[in-house]
Amino acid sequence: RTTFKPILFGQILSLLICGMATTSEFLQQNQVSVPLMQSLLNYVMLGVVYTTMLAFRKDEHGNNLLLEKHWWKYGLLAVVDVEANFMVILAYQYTSLTSVQVGDCNLDIFITGLKLGLYRTKPLLLDIFVIPAAMFLSFFFLKVRYVVLHYIGLIIAIIGVVCMVVADVLLGKGGTSDNAVLGDFLVLGGATCYAISNVAMEFVSKQHQGGTIEILAMYGLFCPIVCGVQMAILERQALSAFVWTDLVVCLLLGFGACMFVFYSLMPYVMRISSATAVNISLLTSDLFSLFVGIFVFKYEVS
Numbered sequence: 001r002t003t004f005k006p007i008l009f010g011q012i013l014s015l016l017i018c019g020m021a022t023t024s025e026f027l028q029q030n031q032v033s034v035p036l037m038q039s040l041l042n043y044v045m046l047g048v049v050y051t052t053m054l055a056f057r058k059d060e061h062g063n064n065l066l067l068e069k070h071w072w073k074y075g076l077l078a079v080v081d082v083e084a085n086f087m088v089i090l091a092y093q094y095t096s097l098t099s100v101q102v103g104d105c106n107l108d109i110f111i112t113g114l115k116l117g118l119y120r121t122k123p124l125l126l127d128i129f130v131i132p133a134a135m136f137l138s139f140f141f142l143k144v145r146y147v148v149l150h151y152i153g154l155i156i157a158i159i160g161v162v163c164m165v166v167a168d169v170l171l172g173k174g175g176t177s178d179n180a181v182l183g184d185f186l187v188l189g190g191a192t193c194y195a196i197s198n199v200a201m202e203f204v205s206k207q208h209q210g211g212t213i214e215i216l217a218m219y220g221l222f223c224p225i226v227c228g229v230q231m232a233i234l235e236r237q238a239l240s241a242f243v244w245t246d247l248v249v250c251l252l253l254g255f256g257a258c259m260f261v262f263y264s265l266m267p268y269v270m271r272i273s274s275a276t277a278v279n280i281s282l283l284t285s286d287l288f289s290l291f292v293g294i295f296v297f298k299y300e301v302s
Contacts, residue, residue: 005272006269006272006273006277006278006281007281009265009268009269009272010269010273010277010278010281010282010284011281011284012265013262013265013266013269013278013281013282014281014282014284014288015288016258016259016261016265017282017288018288018292019254019255019258020255020258020259020262021292022292022296023251023252023254023255023258024038026251027248027251027252027255030245030247030248030251032242032248032251033238034231034235034238034239034242035085036085036086036227036230036231036234036235037231037235037239038252038255038256038259039082039085039227039259040224040227040228041252041253041255041256041259042256042259042260042263043219043220043223043224043227044220044224045220045256045260046216046217046219046220046223046260046263047217047220047221047223048220049216049220050213050216050217050219050220051217051220051221053213053217054213054214054217055217057210071218071221071222074218074219074221074222075218075222077196077197077215077218077219077222078218078219078221078222078223078225078226079222079226080193080196080197080200081193081197081219081223082223082226082227082230083190083193084190084191084192084194084197085190086190086230087186087187087189087190087193129188129191129192130191130194130195130198131280132158133191133192133194133195134195134198134199136195137195137196137199138199138202138274141199141203142199142202142203142274144274198266198270198278200215201215201266201267201270202267202270202271204267205267205268205270205271206270206271211267211271212267212268212271215267216263216264216267266278
């Protein structure tokens with residue numbers, strides 16, 4: 001039973017990722033590319049629900065719990081979470097596509113490296129590198145110990161990362177080789193930030209019973225500020241030309257709902273398993289997205 005529950009919730013998370021990818025693809029087909037705005041919707045909902053909950057909680061002395069927390073540490077984590085998304089978005093300006101051309105990148109890319117459009121090197125690089133990064137951080141900060149098979153898998157993953165970067169240098173995928181390598185390193189930076197965020201989430205969630213609400217509340221407090229500032233700088237032009245149709249609004253709300261539930265479940269799943277196990281479970285999202293791509297969007301795998 002203890003093994004079944006993490007697996008079950010891991011697949012629920014994968015389905016939510018697939019939902020985010022699907023709504024993002026529909027948005028892309030409607031010429032909507034505002035990834036930071038999509039992310040902001042989730043962060044605002046986290047603030048409305050979880051930051052409000054923590055704000056009304058008191059300790060045994062009647063002090064406000066929200067003000068007692070190490071706010072500056074959570075502020076740094078919020079920056080890490082938002083910048084992870086931003087770096088992977090930026091990386092897709094330098095990547096190549098296989099069977100589907102998707103123009104500007106969308107939020108399905110940066111959250112999990114999901115490939116609804118069957119993208120080539122960059123999302124696979126993200127999938128591969130985030131797992132050893134989470135293992136490395138868990139080993140040193142959470143004192144997690146692994147067996148020989150884990151280390152063999154870690155070595156294979158690192159070899160795969162090196163091979164992909166070398167392949168981009170030799171073949172010049174996604175434009176010039178310099179651009180491709182820049183995209184690779186942006187993805188590696190984003191994957192590292194994801195790993196930091198995931199391991200921190202696991203640590204806080206397992207530290208005490210209220211850790212799940214605590215970290216979501218702090219994300220809801222700081223992430224909207226960081227994301228909103230970046231959106232005002234980077235997406236001002238796109239938002240000024242934005243056409244608010246009923247379909248686009250529904251897609252944005254659907255995406256935000258999937259991402260909100262994903263973030264809400266993530267700390268709980270971390271608490272009953274681990275950051276490394278969760279990242280491995282999320283690999284099945286690629287399979288789910290493949291089915292959606294083939295049967296919903298009629299994509300062909302090449």
